[in-house]
Amino acid sequence: MATPESIHRLLSVAATLLDHAASEIRDAKLAPVRENIERVGEALAEISELRQRVYEVAPELMPEYLKQPSEHSESNRLLTRYMFQASEYELAGDLESAVETFQEYITLEESAFHRDIAAGEIERLRNATGTTRPINQANAQRRRLRQPLGAFFTPLMKAPAPIVATGGCFCGAVRFRCGGTPRSVVQCHCGQCRRLSGAAFTTWVSFAKEALSLSGQASLSVFQATENVTRHFCKVCGSHVYTSDARFSNVVGVPAGAIEGELPAKPSAHYFVSHKAAWHTINDALPQFGGESGFEPQDA
Ligand SMILES: [Zn+2]
Numbered sequence: 001m002a003t004p005e006s007i008h009r010l011l012s013v014a015a016t017l018l019d020h021a022a023s024e025i026r027d028a029k030l031a032p033v034r035e036n037i038e039r040v041g042e043a044l045a046e047i048s049e050l051r052q053r054v055y056e057v058a059p060e061l062m063p064e065y066l067k068q069p070s071e072h073s074e075s076n077r078l079l080t081r082y083m084f085q086a087s088e089y090e091l092a093g094d095l096e097s098a099v100e101t102f103q104e105y106i107t108l109e110e111s112a113f114h115r116d117i118a119a120g121e122i123e124r125l126r127n128a129t130g131t132t133r134p135i136n137q138a139n140a141q142r143r144r145l146r147q148p149l150g151a152f153f154t155p156l157m158k159a160p161a162p163i164v165a166t167g168g169c170f171c172g173a174v175r176f177r178c179g180g181t182p183r184s185v186v187q188c189h190c191g192q193c194r195r196l197s198g199a200a201f202t203t204w205v206s207f208a209k210e211a212l213s214l215s216g217q218a219s220l221s222v223f224q225a226t227e228n229v230t231r232h233f234c235k236v237c238g239s240h241v242y243t244s245d246a247r248f249s250n251v252v253g254v255p256a257g258a259i260e261g262e263l264p265a266k267p268s269a270h271y272f273v274s275h276k277a278a279w280h281t282i283n284d285a286l287p288q289f290g291g292e293s294g295f296e297p298q299d300a
């Protein structure tokens with residue numbers, strides 16, 4: 001019978017298989033290795049999103065390690081960077097540099113959990129240095145069977161969901177953290193966005209509502225911009241912090257300018273281009289949507 005639990009089980013199996021595939025892509029050097037492993041990583045991120053949906057309806061299925069607060073985001077990000085660096089050395093056959101990369105990481109990392117992952121990788125690399133290549137299929141098969149399932153992404157998947165964006169208002173009274181993959185990043189040229197921001201358009205990064213966590217909420221004020229749209233802004237400095245829309249109650253939009261540093265994804269399209277400021281010219285090749293609804297495809 002199809003239940004949240006059966007879906008949960010299937011997704012766990014799918015994640016384990018994908019993770020195993022990532023290890024094999026690395027071991028078989030399936031070119032382009034890095035891109036291929038990243039593709040698997042993207043698929044795993046999607047599965048992880050699906051699992052979150054399952055936990056929303058069946059919280060008892062959520063594993064213990066996901067219940068911890070998301071304090072590991074920086075560690076996840078740093079480890080991912082070092083893992084890719086080390087895997088590039090490994091692919092080039094320079095196992096010593098790969099080991100050194102993880103050793104360097106261990107000296108920088110404060111989280112014991114993440115240091116353990118790196119130590120495990122060092123051990124795996126050291127073992128690999130000592131072994132000769134399998135000479136026939138049977139050996140290769142035996143060697144593969146000895147490998148633990150899920151060597152590549154599993155450690156990262158066990159860590160809490162990474163925080164992908166942090167930011168806040170101008171004065172610092174309100175701060176936010178957004179976890180998980182953004183749903184979309186778009187440029188909105190509608191009249192509301194123009195007047196509310198005072199700029200030609202607003203770049204919106206939308207996240208699952210539960211992915212947004214706020215501090216300093218006492219300093220937030222609310223403006224009902226339309227029947228459906230509520231604008232949340234800092235009552236001290238006036239910065240726009242996020243917007244919610246009653247028609248899309250699971251999503252919030254964060255203005256990209258409030259996010260610090262790199263955006264978690266690049267803008268993918270322009271919307272409401274028929275309403276854009278006459279004095280503004282769109283100079284990129286992103287798809288454009290407009291018309292009365294703001295969402296009809298336009299000839300660029
Ligand atoms: Zn403020």
Ligand SMILES: [Zn+2]
Nearest residue numbers: 188189190193
């Ligand atoms: Zn707009």
